[in-house]
Amino acid sequence: MRNTALVLFSALIVPALLADKGKNYTKENVCQELSAIGIEKFKEMVTVLYSQKFPNGTFEEVKCVADEMTKLAEKCCKDDASPDCYDKGATEISEKSCGKDSPFPKHPGIEQCCTLQGHERKLCLASLRYSADELPSLLEPTNEEICTEYTKHEKDYSVRYVYEFARRHRNIPAGFVLNATQHHVRMAERCCRPAVKIPCFLQERLQMESSNIFLRFLSNVCNNQVNLKSYKFGLSAYYGNLGLSFEEASAISSRFQSGLEKCCLQPQPECIIEELTSFQKVLCSESKLEAISEDFRKCCRKPALDTLPCVDVLKRQARQYPHVANPVSSQLCEEVQTHGIDRYLFVIGVKHASISLPVLTTVLDRIKSTVTACCSSADVTACLTEKESKLKKTTALLSKLDDTCSRYFKLDLPVFKTLIQKERGETQVQAWVHLATSCCSQRSPAQLCQKLTEDVIKYDDDTSV
Incomplete structure (x- = not known):
């Protein structure tokens, strides 16, 4: 998929708002893509x-809006289409989106747009963006389930799977x-005709194993990039745990992070492939x-x-830095102290190798906010x-x-819950157990774990004297 796919979404929803030349350029790119694929x-x-x-939309709702957008592109890419075809069509679709009985997905915040x-x-x-917690990963269906669904919905099986x-995986390139x-x-x-063929499925799944592993990795890091405020500091500590x-x-x-920021939300896969290939060399x-x-x-010997x-x-190792500048020192904020706050967060982060990046990053972001606020105050030393x-x-x-995550990995769940109950009491046990079961693994959902970590921080603040 070429770079022209970049403009597809905005071109279909929002025709270029600048000069007519800009509109034509956008239309040409979309039409070239339509013609090519x-x-x-x-x-x-x-x-x-x-x-x-x-x-959050149903398959029928998403299919409906996709059909409308495809029809708009198909109609406006004809040689005899009027110059204002896109603009008029997009206006009609936006009006339909705001209708009382709109067949399109009901997106949070749409009411405000419709005013x-x-x-x-x-x-x-x-510009609307769905911000609720991540949906669970798509569980790999059994061979029989695949064949049942394929036989039942053969005509639109592909588009249902796409949906x-x-x-x-809403933060990876569409390609x-x-x-x-x-x-x-x-x-x-x-593998489904004339009946379920197990050897065929085994062979196909084996061929897809490497790409599936990469996709799970990519989905996780792109999700972190999009949702975690201080992802860079968590990443820095993570690589520190690996010996750097x-x-x-x-x-x-x-x-x-700069590579992820540049490429995760671009539709075409070439950008992220080039960035990650270059990053691997570094x-x-x-x-x-x-x-x-x-x-x-x-790992470095692999493609x-x-x-x-x-x-x-890889297994991470906690590291200790005994000679660290006191965080209450104003030197932390001085320009001569190169990357003073970054180094301070790194030193704190590398001490903790059992928690996931979403949890670590959420806490580091809280520390960073406190320190940077003091660095901007009139009396830095007094504030710190x-x-x-x-x-x-x-x-x-x-x-x-x-420590909680370390014990979670070592203990059976009933034993772990009992231990947390003794330490935290009835009011906090649910929050801590929910966080551990959802967020201790390295590839934890960023939005959910950010929220659960903030809940635990709030409990900790409320119980402080």
Whole structure:
């Protein structure tokens, strides 16, 4: 899928608001894409984009809006289409979106957009973003379930799979969803006729194993990038746990995050593939190989897109930095103290290797907010001194969370729950157990775990004297 796919979503919802030349350029790009991939693939791509945008919508609702957008593109890409075809069509669709009995997905915030008119309404509708917790991952169906669904919905099996897969991976490039769908549908076509063929399924699943591992990794890191405020600091600590120094970990995390920021929400897969391939070379450069473990080096011997998922599941080691500047010192904020706050957060983060990045990042963000607020105050030293107990308390909570996850991995769940109940009491046990069961694993859902961590922080604040 080429770069022209980038403009597809905004072009269909919001025609270019600038000069007529800009409108024509956008239309030309969309029409080129339609011509290049054909109407069916074009419709699938639109379905991906709207399934990701409206994960709370039903299949019928998403299909309806995708059909409307595809018809609009098809109509306005004809040689005899009027110059204002897109603008008029998008206006009609935005009005339909705001209708009382709209067949389109009911997106949170749409009521406010519908109070606007014209271009402002279309811009508002296009900017809406679903912010609720992530949907559970799409469980891999059994061979029999695949064949039953394929036989039942053979005509639209592909688009149904696109919908289900995309709404559960709403922060990865649409091209990956289409590729995964193509492989899945091919498997159903080959292995379900005339009856379920187990050897066929085994062979197909084996061929898709590597790409599925990469997709799970990509979905996780892109979800973190989109949703976590201080993801870079969590990443820096993560790479520190794998043996890199602060300087190396900081540079690596910045490079990785900038690539995700640039590419995760772009429809075409080429951008993220190029970025991650380039990043793997930096991560596995000769200068770092001496500092990293043998397991890390084994990951670096793999192909580029297999290296990063491999590194992602390596065992992390907590590290201690005994000689650290006192956080209440105003030197933390001085320009001569290069990356003072970053280093401070790194030192705190690398001490905790059992918690997931969403949990770690949420707590580090709280610490960062406190310190940066003081650095901007009139009397930095007085502010940091006043906040010292709060900083120590938050850091202590991070240690409690880390210890909780460490025990969660070692103990049976009933034993773990009993232990938490003794330590936290009835009022807090549910929050702590929910956080542990949902958020201790490395690939935890970012939005949910951010919320659960904030709940635990609130409990901790409320019980403080």
